[in-house]
Amino acid sequence: MKAVVYRRAQGLIAEEIPALHLEDEMLLIRVVNTGFCGSDHSLIESGFLADGTILGHEASGTIAGWGNQVRGFTEGARVIIRPTFCGKCRDCRTGRPYLCQERRRTIGIGDLPGAFAEYIKVYPQMAIPIPEGVDSRNAALAETFAAALHGINTARNEGGSVLVMGGGPIGLAAVRLLKLLGFAPIVLSEPIPGKRDLGKRFGADHAIDPRSEDLGQKTREWTHGIGFETILECSGMAENVPAAFELISSGGSLCMISIVFGSITLSQPMLMNFKEFRFTG
CATH class of the missing domain: 3.40.50.720 (NAD(P)-binding Rossmann-like Domain)
Incomplete structure (x- = not known):
């Protein structure tokens, strides 16, 4: 699939990369729109990014597939992505997933590849339905x-x-x-x-x-x-x-x-x- 990948010597480069391996507990999302966050720019300029990082955490898309353990989703359904999810630590269990420090799962700036790509994989709890009447471009601004x-x-x-x-x-x-x-x-x-x-x-x-x-x-x-x-x-x-x-x-x-x-x-x-x-x- 196509993706925009960070390379230390070149910056952001369009590349062809292998298709994502979808685990049993995960969703596959076809990316429709992605925002370029100020933090993405800051990370690129900081020199902290690992070579090969795929950024992008402000995303909307459609359900393209799911693993064997996932239920309740319809192919083609429109969603936005909550960038961070763990679900097990104190902060996640008390409604503060943005403070997650334990098993942080974050697209683009964590351990999951980001949305500067044709597809991303996320945990089901990270997918939020887009209401009728809201287009995918505006929905990507939700974050x-x-x-x-x-x-x-x-x-x-x-x-x-x-x-x-x-x-x-x-x-x-x-x-x-x-x-x-x-x-x-x-x-x-x-x-x-x-x-x-x-x-x-x-x-x-x-x-x-x-x-x-x-x-x-x-x-x-x-x-x-x-x-x-x-x-x-x-x-x-x-x-x-x-x-x-x-x-x-x-x-x-x-x-x-x-x-x-x-x-x-x-x-x-x-x-x-x-x-x-x-x-x-």
Whole structure:
């Protein structure tokens, strides 16, 4: 089958690879759509990826087959894929599979080949039916919106001022969800004009270029000197973290939705004490 494979010397390369061996307890999925996540890009740039890795964890597809122990599926049924599954550890059993540390089963960034390929194999519990009326392309964005919504929920604020740092897919998904949830004002910090325009269309009250505008001054203006009650870091840029320490309000909540692979330098770590804000991933 065809796949896009990571090679250390060349990067991402289209290759013909052997067909997947399907174990008795697994499903075979024909991939229809796959997203290119920011974490995929970060992993490629990090140098941590093993040669031969097949990335891709934001996927929609159709059921193409199943092993002898699998029941209850119909060939051709449309599904999206929950990227991570174990089902046995404490976190999985308490409804937090995204924290699985024991028997982690993850497509693209774990022990299962990813969806930059014609087919993937997954555990049945990883396949989620796509509702009627939702096309496969939009369905592939479910993981993106789920990550954004989980970040919002993890921040534990039900409204108020919010800064989204980074206007990639997850940042833009967060802007749209924040608008639907009634947060205001919503500010998007993003250097690329086209992404700022999308942010405004999705519901941002303000979209700022942090390279040419004074975000600190605008923060004081838009929050009446208080700072943002919620900050969602969605860019993966290490320098945004110390900046967020200065922009957040006392008692606020800072959530790292993005993954920063490099070192983070905090010039004023004491702000965590002075502001008593919540810092979480």
